[in-house]
Amino acid sequence: MTVTAGTAVYWRSLLDHHARESPNLMRDDLPPILIPDAPTITVVSAPARASFSILPPVQERPRVLVVDDEKFIRDILADFLGMEGYEVRTAEDGVAALHEMQRHPYDVVISDLKMPKMGGIELLDEIARRTPNVLTVIMTGFGTVETAIDAMKRGAYDYVLKPFKVEEVVHIIQRALEKQRLSAENLRLREAVSLYKVSEAIAASLSLDEVMATVCDTALHEIRADFVSTWLDDGEGSYFERNRVVAPPRTSVLPAAFDPLAPEPKPEPAHNNDEATTQPILNEVDPEVMRAHLAIDSMLLEHGQRGQRFFKEGPGRPTQSVIGVPLRAGGAAPRLIGWILAASFTPGRRFDEGQRKLLSIVGSRAAAAIDNARLYEDLKATFKQTIQGLARALDRLDRYTSGHSDRVAMYATMLAIKLALPPELVEIVRQSALMHDIGKIGCVLNLNKPGKLTNEDYEAFKRHPAYGRDILEPIKFLQPLIPGVHLHHERWDGKGYPLGLGGNDIPLIARIVAVADTYDAMTSDRAYRRALPHEVTVAEIERCSGTQFDRSVAETFLEAIEEFRAQKMATGETIPE
Numbered sequence: 243m244t245v246t247a248g249t250a251v252y253w254r255s256l257l258d259h260h261a262r263e264s265p266n267l268m269r270d271d272l273p274p275i276l277i278p279d280a281p282t283i284t285v286v287s288a289p290a291r292a293s294f295s296i297l298p299p300v301q302e303r304p305r306v307l308v309v310d311d312e313k314f315i316r317d318i319l320a321d322f323l324g325m326e327g328y329e330v331r332t333a334e335d336g337v338a339a340l341h342e343m344q345r346h347p348y349d350v351v352i353s354d355l356k357m358p359k360m361g362g363i364e365l366l367d368e369i370a371r372r373t374p375n376v377l378t379v380i381m382t383g384f385g386t387v388e389t390a391i392d393a394m395k396r397g398a399y400d401y402v403l404k405p406f407k408v409e410e411v412v413h414i415i416q417r418a419l420e421k422q423r424l425s426a427e428n429l430r431l432r433e434a435v436s437l438y439k440v441s442e443a444i445a446a447s448l449s450l451d452e453v454m455a456t457v458c459d460t461a462l463h464e465i466r467a468d469f470v471s472t473w474l475d476d477g478e479g480s481y482f483e484r485n486r487v488v489a490p491p492r493t494s495v496l497p498a499a500f501d502p503l504a505p506e507p508k509p510e511p512a513h514n515n516d517e518a519t520t521q522p523i524l525n526e527v528d529p530e531v532m533r534a535h536l537a538i539d540s541m542l543l544e545h546g547q548r549g550q551r552f553f554k555e556g557p558g559r560p561t562q563s564v565i566g567v568p569l570r571a572g573g574a575a576p577r578l579i580g581w582i583l584a585a586s587f588t589p590g591r592r593f594d595e596g597q598r599k600l601l602s603i604v605g606s607r608a609a610a611a612i613d614n615a616r617l618y619e620d621l622k623a624t625f626k627q628t629i630q631g632l633a634r635a636l637d638r639l640d641r642y643t644s645g646h647s648d649r650v651a652m653y654a655t656m657l658a659i660k661l662a663l664p665p666e667l668v669e670i671v672r673q674s675a676l677m678h679d680i681g682k683i684g685c686v687l688n689l690n691k692p693g694k695l696t697n698e699d700y701e702a703f704k705r706h707p708a709y710g711r712d713i714l715e716p717i718k719f720l721q722p723l724i725p726g727v728h729l730h731h732e733r734w735d736g737k738g739y740p741l742g743l744g745g746n747d748i749p750l751i752a753r754i755v756a757v758a759d760t761y762d763a764m765t766s767d768r769a770y771r772r773a774l775p776h777e778v779t780v781a782e783i784e785r786c787s788g789t790q791f792d793r794s795v796a797e798t799f800l801e802a803i804e805e806f807r808a809q810k811m812a813t814g815e816t817i818p819e
Contacts, residue, residue, distance in 0.1 A: 303329040304419050305346065309339040309353040309365065310381065319352065322408045328415070336360025340368060344590040348376055350418050352402075352411065355382040355389060363393060370397045372590065375425070377418040381406070440464075441607045450615040457582060457608045458487040465565070465597040467584035471527050474569075474580035474612070481529045481580060488524065525558030527583055532566060536581055542566030543598045552583065561585050563592040567605035571613035579609060625719050626673075633676045636683060646762060651675040653758035653803070657795070660802040661754070674726025675755050681710030681727070704739050707731055725749040730756045735789045753792045757783065757799045760791075776807070776817075 306328045308319045316332040323330045331346065333339040335357045343351075351369060355362040366378050377399040382390040390401035399421070400414050440460050447453050454472055461470040472485045531552050535542060542565060544552075549564030563586040570576035582605050586593060633647040654675035658668040685706050711728040714720040729743065729752035736744025764779040774782075780800060787796040810817045 303327060304350065304415075305329045305331075305348045306415065307339060307342060307348045307351045308332045309334075309336065309351060309357070309362075311335055311354060311357045315354070315381075319408070319411065323412070323415070326412055336362070336365035336368070339365055340372075343369070343373065343376075347373075347590070347592070349422060350377050350379065350399075350415055352379045352381060352415075355380055355393070363389075363396070366393055366396060366398055375422070377422060379411075379414055379418065440604060444604070444607045444611045447611060448615050448618045450612065450619065453608055453611045453615055454485045457604060458485050460604050461582065461584045461601060462487060462489055465584060465593060465601055466586075466591070467565075467593075468587045468591075469524060469585040471583045472580065473527070473529060473532070473583070475578070481533065483527065483529075484580070524587075525553040525556040528552055528554045532581055532583065533578070536566065536568045536578060540568050541598070543593060543595065545592050549585070553585075559587045562587060562589060565593050565598050565601055567598070567602045569605055569609040569612060571609045579612060581605075582608070621719065629673050629676050629720075629723075632680055636679055646766065647676050647679065649762045649766075650678060650755065650758045653761055653799075654754050656802050656806055657754050657758060657799045660798050661795070667751075670722050671726065671751055671754055674723040674730075674751050675758060677710070677714070677720075677723050678727050678730050678755050678759060679706065679710070680713055681706035681708065683713070684709035704731070707740050726751040726755045728752075730759060732756070733790045734792050738790075748792075750795075753795045757791050757796055761799070761803065 304327075306323055308316050308323075308330060309332070310316050310319075311334055313334070316334070320330045320332050331342055331348075333342050336353070337359045339351065339353065340360075342348075351365075353362040353365050360368075362380050362382075366380070369376055369378055378397070380390050380393045380398045380401040381404060382401060383404045390398075390403075394401060399418050402411055402414060440456060443456055444453055447456070457472060458470045461467045468489045470485070470487045471483055473481045474484045476482050528551075535552070542552075543563075545563045546561075549561045552564055552566065553561065565584045567582050568578055569580040569582065571579050582601060584593070584601060633651075637645060637647055651672050655668060655672045658671040663671070685702055707728050707730065711724050714724050714727060726749070729741065729748055732738035732741065732743045732748045732752060734745060734748070734753075736742055738744075760783065761779055764774045764782065765776060767773045780803070783791065783796055783800065787793040807817050
């Protein structure tokens with residue numbers, strides 16, 4: 243059927259009712275409220291005995307908050323907008339509106355400009371700070387048009403002049419909701435791009451610290467959480483908190499009680515200029531409750547008191563909303579390796595299903611990256627243990643070379659740091675120095691016999707860099723060490739071995755190890771001679787700079803070794819004389 247006159251009849255009866263209840267509101271000197279022409283609403287016939295409504299379900303209706311100190315205006319707008327399919331609530335001033343917005347989310351706020359306690363401009367500013375996605379429409383009389391325009395400059399979506407036609411208000415709300423829909427689509431697009439970048443960053447990293455930092459940063463900024471906590475298993479059946487991040491407190495014009503992240507007020511001594519460093523009071527996450535929940539349900543999106551149960555009892559702020567996503571890894575039979583918990587403590591801010599899904603996607607990527615990062619950490623630990631074991635085996639060949647690899651590694655690391663090399667290259671230098679003589683395992687002669695080596699012995703000795711390369715080459719994770727091991731006997735003037743390289747053709751790692759190796763060899767006892775004094779060794783390195791050694795590397799080493807010796811002497815430690 244077609245309804246054409248019912249709306250107008252209802253509207254007129256509503257005006258008559260308000261005239262009887264509040265006769266002062268219908269004085270002749272007040273601006274008239276114009277009654278719109280009756281709209282046409284077409285209703286499709288429904289089967290007999292079937293429930294039917296022309297309005298969408300309540301949870302799907304756009305939510306509108308009408309704020310005006312005149313009850314008559316509030317009631318008329320609420321009734322008419324309700325008939326148009328909106329979920330409408332009212333408030334008598336800005337303070338009451340903020341209280342209502344803390345209890346329920348809204349899409350649009352229609353506010354009078356001049357009201358007691360808090361007017362439309364103050365309300366507009368507070369809405370912009372608290373819920374910038376809510377659109378505000380200002381209502382005003384003819385005499386305050388300039389103020390209404392100023393309100394739009396400060397963030398209001400539009401304004402309505404009194405007296406107004408209700409259909410004009412409906413039209414503005416429709417445009418506002420359409421703008422909000424487009425903004426939401428743009429936001430989702432930005433979120434999708436951001437999620438892609440985050441996922442790529444997580445997948446590309448083998449650093450556990452970087453992965454966890456990215457996860458926390460995403461939760462704080464993409465879903466606007468106030469608190470993020472990540473937990474990982476310890477390998478023994480328990481879980482520990484790996485990261486915890488708390489967002490900075492948010493400012494508000496409301497009393498402090500409405501800001502749950504604000505620190506507890508403390509009396510300040512007079513003339514105290516020190517900046518406050520107090521942190522928000524938050525309860526500890528209860529890992530057992532989290533673990534039990536995720537064991538039976540991979541979804542966690544709770545609000546209010548239902549979300550509070552995931553925190554231990556304490557004096558902390560009450561939670562408004564909680565999202566939890568599991569971190570599972572292990573292929574066909576995934577195991578729980580941890581979880582991400584994000585919480586909101588700001589009144590009125592509740593997470594939605596879209597935010598839970600976003601964090602869930604991040605969590606699934608993070609779980610695989612965390613598993614890979616842990617495997618990589620285990621591999622690096624095995625790598626270091628392997629190098630240490632091979633170095634110890636080499637040092638056990640005879641008592642004179644015991645500790646030589648460790649000392650060369652110490653000097654080489656000191657020199658690499660002095661040369662301002664990046665940390666990852668410093669580590670390769672250290673490991674190369676530890677392994678620099680590993681090829682001597684393949685030499686079947688006694689290198690520490692008394693007296694000089696014969697020509698045949700020396701030629702056999704010169705093969706140890708190539709033997710070292712052959713030992714390391716089949717082991718992929720040891721291959722970065724090969725330049726330092728294979729080429730540390732090359733000379734700057736090109737007269738070294740095994741390849742006869744010269745100048746910058748010699749890798750820097752090998753040039754560093756060459757100087758460190760020479761210094762320790764000369765200042766250590768050998769079967770064929772006693773250790774040389776430090777001054778004699780320094781003089782020999784200076785003499786050979788530019789021929790045997792890279793001059794800049796040698797000079798930097800001599801500076802570093804003097805600093806090193808001064809530090810050791812200051813602490814009373816033994817150093818070569």
